Amino acid sequence: MQAKENPNPSLPWPKRGGLLHSPLLPIPHGFTTREGGVSPPPYDSLNLGLSTADSPRNVLENRRRVLAVFGHPPQAGLLQVHGPTVHRVEGPGEWEGDGLLTATPGLLLRVSVADCYPILLYDPVQRVVGALHAGWRGVVAGILPRALEQMYSQFASRPEDVRVAVGPGISGAHFQVGPEVVEQFAAAGLAFYYPDPNQSGRYLLDLPQAIRAQAQAGGVAPKHYWALGRCTYADPLFFSHRRDRGQTGRMWAVIMLPDG
Structure with missing residues (x-):
């Protein structure tokens, strides 16, 4: 069923909730929640995914509210494919892959999630930022190690300077x-799994620990690694593709180098 458009899309954002932030990143960034938008159930309310059955009008209004917080900057986004491809970008557009890196001030990088992990990267010395989409396929394929390697080789970043922030x-x-x-x-x-005590032959996979281990193996200092530590499946503040059996919205993780 096609969702109805919200009759009053002019309400300001964030009304409640708003963006979540990492204390490691003193630059414009954030992880959205499901609060503060105009979409009706089951996409209530800040659904940012145009690939859902939500009304495009609602999604575009939700996106406008988020982008207004950053001054409506040009954006670089992804056609996400659950792989290890990371693009170096210098201007707005959309690329097939699951990671973006840039040294261009004023360019907003964004990734879309609803159970997969958003990872934001920042090198304050070389002034580089990155945004990654890391589901289990991306983690096992090494998207975070790939992004770190590209920061070191293409931007002359040093491991001890890189900050890593992991969202919900x-x-x-x-x-x-x-x-x-x-x-x-x-x-x-990546032996971060264990048998499911409730179902024989099935396992529980700990992606947060796998991501942390990959960051450490890539030279990221423990003091420069931060994880929100909140579960999208268990916490109703977030959209969850698995919990909601596919009938759910999408959240963004965004980051941008400031001008100057």
């Missing part, structure tokens, strides 16, 4: 997978 995503307690997924993580040396 599905926790290990709620992320059940089959043996075929576990085999891929084992082959990648």
